[in-house]
Amino acid sequence: MSPNIRIALRFLTAKKSSMMMSLSCIVLGVGLFIVTQATTSGFKGYFIKTILGTDGAVRIQDKMQSSMQSIAAGGNDSPFEIQVQNGQKYIEGIDYPGQLETMLRTFPNVSAISEVLHGQATIRSSFKDDTIQVYGIHLDDQLRVSDLGSQIVEGSLLDFRTNPDRALLGREMADRLQLKIGDTFQLEAAGGFHRYKVGAIYETGIEDVDRVRLYLNMEEARSLLKKPTGASYIQVNLFDKDRAQKDAGWMEQVLQHSVASWQYREKTWLQVFTALSVSTIITVSVFTLIAALAMFNTLAMIVMEKTKDIAILRSMGYTREDISRIFLWQAVIVLAIGTVAGCLLGLGVTYAVSQMPLQIRGIFATNHFIVTYNIWHYVGAVVTAVIMVMVASLLPSRRAARLEPGDIIRGTAQ
Amino acid sequence: MHVLKGVSFEARRGQVYAIVGPSGCGKSTLLYLLGLLDLPDQGEIWIDGRLMSNSQDADRTAARGEHIGFVFQFHFLMMEFTALENVMMPMRKLARLSPDAMTARARQLLDAVGLGDKTHRLGTQLSGGEQQRVAIARALANEPSIILADEPTGNLDVKNSTIVFDLLTRLAKENGQAVILVTHNPEIAQRCDFRKPMRDGVFV
Numbered sequence: 001m002s003p004n005i006r007i008a009l010r011f012l013t014a015k016k017s018s019m020m021m022s023l024s025c026i027v028l029g030v031g032l033f034i035v036t037q038a039t040t041s042g043f044k045g046y047f048i049k050t051i052l053g054t055d056g057a058v059r060i061q062d063k064m065q066s067s068m069q070s071i072a073a074g075g076n077d078s079p080f081e082i083q084v085q086n087g088q089k090y091i092e093g094i095d096y097p098g099q100l101e102t103m104l105r106t107f108p109n110v111s112a113i114s115e116v117l118h119g120q121a122t123i124r125s126s127f128k129d130d131t132i133q134v135y136g137i138h139l140d141d142q143l144r145v146s147d148l149g150s151q152i153v154e155g156s157l158l159d160f161r162t163n164p165d166r167a168l169l170g171r172e173m174a175d176r177l178q179l180k181i182g183d184t185f186q187l188e189a190a191g192g193f194h195r196y197k198v199g200a201i202y203e204t205g206i207e208d209v210d211r212v213r214l215y216l217n218m219e220e221a222r223s224l225l226k227k228p229t230g231a232s233y234i235q236v237n238l239f240d241k242d243r244a245q246k247d248a249g250w251m252e253q254v255l256q257h258s259v260a261s262w263q264y265r266e267k268t269w270l271q272v273f274t275a276l277s278v279s280t281i282i283t284v285s286v287f288t289l290i291a292a293l294a295m296f297n298t299l300a301m302i303v304m305e306k307t308k309d310i311a312i313l314r315s316m317g318y319t320r321e322d323i324s325r326i327f328l329w330q331a332v333i334v335l336a337i338g339t340v341a342g343c344l345l346g347l348g349v350t351y352a353v354s355q356m357p358l359q360i361r362g363i364f365a366t367n368h369f370i371v372t373y374n375i376w377h378y379v380g381a382v383v384t385a386v387i388m389v390m391v392a393s394l395l396p397s398r399r400a401a402r403l404e405p406g407d408i409i410r411g412t413a414q
Numbered sequence: 415m416h417v418l419k420g421v422s423f424e425a426r427r428g429q430v431y432a433i434v435g436p437s438g439c440g441k442s443t444l445l446y447l448l449g450l451l452d453l454p455d456q457g458e459i460w461i462d463g464r465l466m467s468n469s470q471d472a473d474r475t476a477a478r479g480e481h482i483g484f485v486f487q488f489h490f491l492m493m494e495f496t497a498l499e500n501v502m503m504p505m506r507k508l509a510r511l512s513p514d515a516m517t518a519r520a521r522q523l524l525d526a527v528g529l530g531d532k533t534h535r536l537g538t539q540l541s542g543g544e545q546q547r548v549a550i551a552r553a554l555a556n557e558p559s560i561i562l563a564d565e566p567t568g569n570l571d572v573k574n575s576t577i578v579f580d581l582l583t584r585l586a587k588e589n590g591q592a593v594i595l596v597t598h599n600p601e602i603a604q605r606c607d608f609r610k611p612m613r614d615g616v617f618v
Contacts (some may be wrong), residue, residue, distance in 0.1 A: 003507055013494060135547070308488075309490075314478075315478055315482075315484045316507065317480065318501060319475045320475075322507070409486060
């Protein structure tokens with residue numbers, strides 16, 4: 001062990017209570033940093049999983065069409081006329097989904113494609129009427145681009161697959177209309193009526209989906225909505241979901257249809273989660289800041305109390321750098337103990353929090369706290385503590401190094 | 415203002431020099447300059463053939479560790495450390511010996527100053543005289559060329575003063591080290607090989 005570390009270790013015991021204060025704050029700061037990041041990123045991750053499992057990574061809809069403007073050169077009688085692009089306009093829906101799907105399959109990141117027909121309808125049950133959104137799907141395709149299979153909470157998809165008159169209802173919609181598996185209801189759309197049975201009930205946890213979205217087999221939806229061709233949008237699943245924004249840009253250029261990545265669609269919520277994450281970092285960093293201030297205070301006191309020791313160390317050949325390191329080592333030792341203990345505290349509390357019951361419905365469905373165990377949360381917490389505490393320790397350590405041994409010894413002798 | 419004027423002084427190995435004089439005459443200033451703890455405005459200080467007076471802080475610090483041992487009026491033991499650890503402190507910095515050899519030498523020095531049975535006592539568990547003896551052992555730890563002692567007996571009773579002075583001079587002579595001590599005690603000064611009386615910053 002280097003003499004500097006040996007001296008630092010012994011000096012630490014000189015201010016046990018102050019050092020314990022710094023240590024406690026480091027432990028709390030690191031631990032709470034980890035816990036808050038584990039929960040906020042846990043909820044964010046679960047939200048992303050929910051929206052990807054419901055609406056897919058990328059959605060292609062509405063054809064883009066350039067609108068052109070003619071400019072006549074040299075007056076109205078001029079034979080010269082040029083056409084210039086004057087912005088773009090969107091034409092609702094996709095006329096030839098098959099062509100787009102063929103082109104989409106050339107994108108290496110595309111893992112699955114599902115065409116969806118969408119329209120509004122009125123649902124009439126024996127209990128009440130309501131306005132809902134009908135989604136026509138090819139079940140197998142839809143299962144590949146969403147988590148619909150795992151979102152079924154009652155009934156079975158087999159019933160839906162084999163019987164054209166079966167419908168999939170959201171949990172909230174079924175509850176509101178008091179419909180159960182096998183119950184009959186009527187859908188009215190485009191001037192016609194069709195009767196269906198509840199084949200299965202799904203729950204995404206997203207209130208806006210579970211309340212209004214009703215799935216029909218594609219052919220039934222075409223018949224009900226009187227849309228024999230085309231699609232409202234194409235839902236796309238990707239191998240690498242994080243590349244959705246980049247892929248969406250390329251798809252938009254190639255397909256000439258508006259393409260929305262999940263990051264674009266859910267920008268508002270994602271920003272809310274980011275703001276929440278940053279605000280919790282700022283809040284819990286106060287503990288680390290207090291730890292840094294306590295460390296500054298403690299080291300400054302030790303420097304004042306140990307001036308004679310510093311002088312004698314300097315007289316026996318210890319350099320200014322040695323003196324500085326003796327005080328920085330004290331900070332390092334407390335930091336090492338504090339960050340390790342803080343990480344363990346964070347890990348333990350994160351696990352405890354994950355076991356706590358918490359019912360949330362609205363943007364996702366959960367019955368307990370959702371956490372993630374991410375090494376970068378631990379790295380972030382430790383780096384924050386190291387930076388704050390070491391910066392706070394620099395000043396007293398530099399002050400100790402600047403002390404002149406002759407002045408101290410003379411001052412003591414007088 | 416000149417604290418020291420025309421002071422020329424040479425110390426030889428195995429000799430004990432006493433600098434005596436009234437308070438404020440410049441004795442301690444001379445000692446701290448010789449010990450490279452202060453920087454002179456003018457003049458030269460040579461140690462073992464090397465000019466040290468205008469050297470860099472790092473060189474002066476290294477020279478202190480290798481060539482100079484200090485004994486102060488207030489022993490300056492590090493109270494969180496045992497007597498053995500205090501004596502090993504300069505050896506650990508110089509790192510010339512192995513850890514075992516350092517321990518053996520520290521024990522030998524503490525034996526020599528009569529504290530062989532108190533090696534593991536903290537500074538706070540030793541009397542004033544014992545603490546000063548530990549400080550002497552510490553000053554001798556790296557086998558320096560020069561021992562600089564500023565009123566080494568100034569804080570001790572007569573009995574302990576005699577013990578400390580005898581130890582310091584005996585061990586220094588045995589090891590061929592020069593001892594320069596500042597003292598107000600005429601009896602101590604009389605027992606030194608050379609006396610250098612000072613007044614108003616000059617030798618008289």
